[in-house]
Structures are given as structure tokens and as C-alpha cells.
Amino acid sequence: MKKGFTLVELLGVIVILGIIGMITVPLVQRTIIENNQKLCEDQVASFERAARSFANKNAYKMEDLITSSGGTYNVTLSELQDEGLLPDGDIENPLTGENFNLNTGVNITESHNQFAYKYSDSNACTN
Numbered sequence: 001m002k003k004g005f006t007l008v009e010l011l012g013v014i015v016i017l018g019i020i021g022m023i024t025v026p027l028v029q030r031t032i033i034e035n036n037q038k039l040c041e042d043q044v045a046s047f048e049r050a051a052r053s054f055a056n057k058n059a060y061k062m063e064d065l066i067t068s069s070g071g072t073y074n075v076t077l078s079e080l081q082d083e084g085l086l087p088d089g090d091i092e093n094p095l096t097g098e099n100f101n102l103n104t105g106v107n108i109t110e111s112h113n114q115f116a117y118k119y120s121d122s123n124a125c126t127n
Contacts, residue, residue, distance in 0.1 A: 040095040040125035048117040050085035051075050051106035055115055057083065066110050074120060076105035095125055 054075050055062050065073045077100060080086040090099040104121045 036094045037125060040093060043091070043094065043100075044119045044124055047077060047080070047086070047106055047119050050080045051108055051117045052115070053085050054080060054083055055108055055117075062108070062115070063110065066108065071109060073108045074105045075108060076103055078102040079105065093124060100124065 058065075062073070077086060077091065081088055081102070091102070092098070093100055101121070104119075107118050107120050109116045109118075
């Protein structure tokens with residue numbers, strides 16, 4: 001009597017592995033995309049936190065900056081880098097793999113002595 005597997009048994013195992021692969025690969029891909037989306041949103045939130053720090057650091061002149069710019073002051077990502085509030089160099093968008101444009105920034109608006117911070121590129125975290 002010979003020991004080993006028959007061709008039918010081997011084909012059965014290959015088919016089962018193929019079905020498992022067809023189920024798991026899309027789930028893993030979707031998870032990666034969702035995590036990159038969340039990472040991108042967290043990156044944009046860090047830009048807004050850096051702008052808040054910029055405003056706190058420059059509180060004495062923020063009202064003048066906002067008034068002179070027509071109600072909204074845009075602090076660019078490169079300005080935030082120069083202030084040491086963001087890391088130097090290119091900042092990669094985890095969703096697209098491209099770098100964020102350092103000339104875009106966070107709009108700082110003031111209303112009733114309250115500042116609001118919003119990243120100016122609303123399409124940064126969309127595919």
C-alpha cells in the first residue's frame with residue numbers, strides 16, 4: 001500500500017484554501033483602507049491642534065492677524081513647521097500616499113472671543 005495523497009485530495013485542499021483566501025483578502029483590504037482613513041483624519045486633527053498651539057503662542061497678535069485678513073487667518077503647514085509645531089519635511093497623506101501641500105493650512109476664525117480651527121483642504125481625507 002502506497003502512502004501519500006491522491007490528486008483529488010490535493011485539489012480539494014487547494015479549493016478550500018482558495019475559498020478562504022477569497023473571503024479574507026477583501027476583509028483585510030477594507031480594514032487597511034478604514035485604518036488609513038482614520039489615520040488621515042487624525043493627521044488633519046493634529047494640524048488643527050498645531051494651529052491652536054500657534055494661536056495660543058501668538059495670542060497677543062491673533063486678533064490683529066484675523067482682523068487684517070478679513071475675519072479668517074490661514075496659518076500654513078510650513079509656518080507651523082517653522083514654529084516647531086509640526087515635524088520638519090514632507091508630511092505624507094496616509095490615504096493617498098502623496099504629500100500634503102505645505103502651502104495649505106488651517107483657517108483660524110474668531111467669534112465672540114472664541115477661536116475655531118478648520119483645515120482648509122476639505123478633500124484631504126477622501127479618495
